[in-house]
Amino acid sequence: MSSRWWIVGLCLALVVAFLSPLASPDPDGLERVAEDHGFISRAQEPWYTLIPDYLFPGIRNEAVATIIAGVVGVIVVFVLTYGLAKAIAKRRPTGERQT
Amino acid sequence: MHIPDGFISVGTAVVTYAGSAGAIAYSVRRTNKELHERQVPLMGVMAAFIFAAQMINFKVAGGTSGHLLGGALAAILLGPWAGTLILTAVLAVQALVFQDGGLIALGANILNMAVIGVWSAYAIYELLRRALPGDKGRWLAGFISAWASVVLASLACALELAISGTSPLAVAVPAMGLVHMLIGVGEGLITTAVLAFIAATRKDLLALRTQNAGGEG
Numbered sequence: 001m002s003s004r005w006w007i008v009g010l011c012l013a014l015v016v017a018f019l020s021p022l023a024s025p026d027p028d029g030l031e032r033v034a035e036d037h038g039f040i041s042r043a044q045e046p047w048y049t050l051i052p053d054y055l056f057p058g059i060r061n062e063a064v065a066t067i068i069a070g071v072v073g074v075i076v077v078f079v080l081t082y083g084l085a086k087a088i089a090k091r092r093p094t095g096e097r098q099t
Numbered sequence: 100m101h102i103p104d105g106f107i108s109v110g111t112a113v114v115t116y117a118g119s120a121g122a123i124a125y126s127v128r129r130t131n132k133e134l135h136e137r138q139v140p141l142m143g144v145m146a147a148f149i150f151a152a153q154m155i156n157f158k159v160a161g162g163t164s165g166h167l168l169g170g171a172l173a174a175i176l177l178g179p180w181a182g183t184l185i186l187t188a189v190l191a192v193q194a195l196v197f198q199d200g201g202l203i204a205l206g207a208n209i210l211n212m213a214v215i216g217v218w219s220a221y222a223i224y225e226l227l228r229r230a231l232p233g234d235k236g237r238w239l240a241g242f243i244s245a246w247a248s249v250v251l252a253s254l255a256c257a258l259e260l261a262i263s264g265t266s267p268l269a270v271a272v273p274a275m276g277l278v279h280m281l282i283g284v285g286e287g288l289i290t291t292a293v294l295a296f297i298a299a300t301r302k303d304l305l306a307l308r309t310q311n312a313g314g315e316g
Binding site for chain 2: 005006009010012013014016017019020022023024025026027028029030032033034036037039042043044046047048049050051052053054066069070072073074075076077078079080081082084085086088089
């Protein structure tokens with residue numbers, strides 16, 4: 001297996017992040033149900049905000065703010081999951097690793 | 100269907116945190132036994148792709164949108180245990196960095212989407228694949244398992260809302276179920292499209308999981 005294929009995969013994820021400004025702004029399934037059935041007001045504000053609403057703070061252009069938020073998220077999620085998977089695979093006794 | 104804080108009670112939060120913690124611990128153990136080193140980058144790529152795809156809300160009916168959950172996709176490509184860890188990582192980053200889904204509700208969101216969504220998709224996909232061999236069977240089983248996983252996750256969410264006293268069961272179950280039957284069609288289409296894309300470009304990835312599990316399937 002080529003060692004570079006996952007870079008292509010990561011680039012595909014970044015391409016999807018660049019498409020994120022095209023997303024529908026409509027409420028999602030749970031939000032719709034909460035609005036229709038009168039419990040949306042129960043939603044609490046978050047304890048703190050870093051990149052709320054998938055808009056990178058301090059950027060006026062909404063599409064750009066969304067894309068940067070997406071790119072940051074893709075990188076954070078990739079690094080976290082890669083690290084986690086690597087750590088989990090490493091704890092295995094070496095004898096169990098075959099081809 | 101990321102639940103914000105305020106929708107579920109403290110009791111529901113504690114129980115769902117405990118349930119997902121147990122499921123994650125078990126998934127770590129199984130992944131430790133079964134994960135092939137070659138799958139490590141694929142896990143990272145899969146998680147990154149699912150995160151990005153979850154940002155793309157698509158319109159369904161009546162001013163409502165939905166987005167991919169990705170549980171079926173992760174389960175089909177990497178198995179249920181790695182799939183749970185992938186979705187957990189995505190949900191944790193969404194809650195901690197993007198304030199999408201509450202911190203108190205994170206246990207419930209993991210239970211619904213990373214455990215119930217992933218494991219149900221895997222079980223349904225594997226059962227259907229026995230009856231539906233070949234590439235056509237793969238697409239059909241992928242579509243149905245992806246659709247069902249979204250509906251089942253939404254029903255779990257409805258149950259949690261009802262137990263928490265947020266919405267009566269007789270209201271929450273049909274309301275959540277119906278809208279997610281529509282959103283699930285999108286999940287099925289995207290899952291099938293990605294599987295077809297992988298089959299066309301990197302068919303070996305589709306066989307990776309079964310090879311590692313000892314060649315069954």
